[in-house]
Amino acid sequence: MRQPIGVIDSGVGGLTVARELMRQLPKEKFIYLGDTQRCPYGPRPKEQVKRYTWQMVHYLLEKDIKMLIVACNTATAYTLQELQSTLSIPVIGVIEPGARAAIKSSQNKQIGVIGTEGTISSEAYPRTLKAIDHSISVDGLACPPFVPMIENGILSGNEAEKIVAETLQPLKNKNEMDTLILGCTHYPLIKHLVQTEMGPAIQVISSGEETAREASLILAYHGLLEQGNILPTHEFYTTGNMEKFRNIANRWFEAPIQILERVNLDTKQSSAN
Numbered sequence: 001m002r003q004p005i006g007v008i009d010s011g012v013g014g015l016t017v018a019r020e021l022m023r024q025l026p027k028e029k030f031i032y033l034g035d036t037q038r039c040p041y042g043p044r045p046k047e048q049v050k051r052y053t054w055q056m057v058h059y060l061l062e063k064d065i066k067m068l069i070v071a072c073n074t075a076t077a078y079t080l081q082e083l084q085s086t087l088s089i090p091v092i093g094v095i096e097p098g099a100r101a102a103i104k105s106s107q108n109k110q111i112g113v114i115g116t117e118g119t120i121s122s123e124a125y126p127r128t129l130k131a132i133d134h135s136i137s138v139d140g141l142a143c144p145p146f147v148p149m150i151e152n153g154i155l156s157g158n159e160a161e162k163i164v165a166e167t168l169q170p171l172k173n174k175n176e177m178d179t180l181i182l183g184c185t186h187y188p189l190i191k192h193l194v195q196t197e198m199g200p201a202i203q204v205i206s207s208g209e210e211t212a213r214e215a216s217l218i219l220a221y222h223g224l225l226e227q228g229n230i231l232p233t234h235e236f237y238t239t240g241n242m243e244k245f246r247n248i249a250n251r252w253f254e255a256p257i258q259i260l261e262r263v264n265l266d267t268k269q270s271s272a273n
Helices: 015-024 046-061 073-086 095-105 117-122 124-132 146-151 158-171 187-198 208-221 242-253
Strands: 005-009 030-034 067-070 110-115 137-142 179-182 203-205 235-238 259-264 269-272
Touching: 005 015, 005 046, 015 030, 015 208, 015 242, 030 046, 046 067, 046 073, 067 073, 067 208, 073 095, 073 117, 073 124, 095 124, 095 179, 095 203, 095 208, 110 117, 110 124, 110 158, 110 187, 117 124, 117 137, 124 137, 137 158, 146 158, 146 187, 158 187, 179 187, 187 203, 235 242, 242 259
Parallel strands: 005 030, 005 067, 030 235, 110 137, 110 179, 179 203, 235 259
Antiparallel strands: 259 269
């Protein structure tokens, strides 16, 4: 029986990672759970984020997943080590892959990071970047308006452009910065706006590609790569509005998603649509 890979996120942002995972691992079945009802996680206390993350994890463990991808930077910052030390399956976060990708990209070791309040205040990215190369300089900026904007499907147009321009203004003065990490998996959905605002001299990095590469290597190492030839049907679950989720997912995947259900993590009830 095909064992799926679980992907969790605070909302729709992890779809950016899921798409890259599906591209690089086309034989694997993925089960995605986005906690859109309680999104964003960034402003929430650490213990609350940990509790919500574990609720998502327990839900997916009941579906016999063989690997867990924590496609949320805030959840990665607060829970990754605990998940890795507790669970018997491989667990991957998005911070270390994103940091490695940025280091490969940067020519002058001047790296910026944008993310939620939780991710930026945790200093997970500076800690991870400097653990790889202590000479790297890191500037972080919390961008609270971005996740609610994206969850509401505002991905382009005058309103989105204005919000992005105003939010990123503090980084515009960092003349020496040559690389910017999208330290939230929601942000690739507005990468084009961020790139336009920051200008062509800045390399804008998202962690999806590097995370998928790491997942592939770990699956191969543990002998867990799917060998069958039947194309998988992926499953998507959300705790919030299904139509909002479906609209963003369909736009991001450029094809209708087949299975979508709403789930209540407190009671573990789900309803298909």
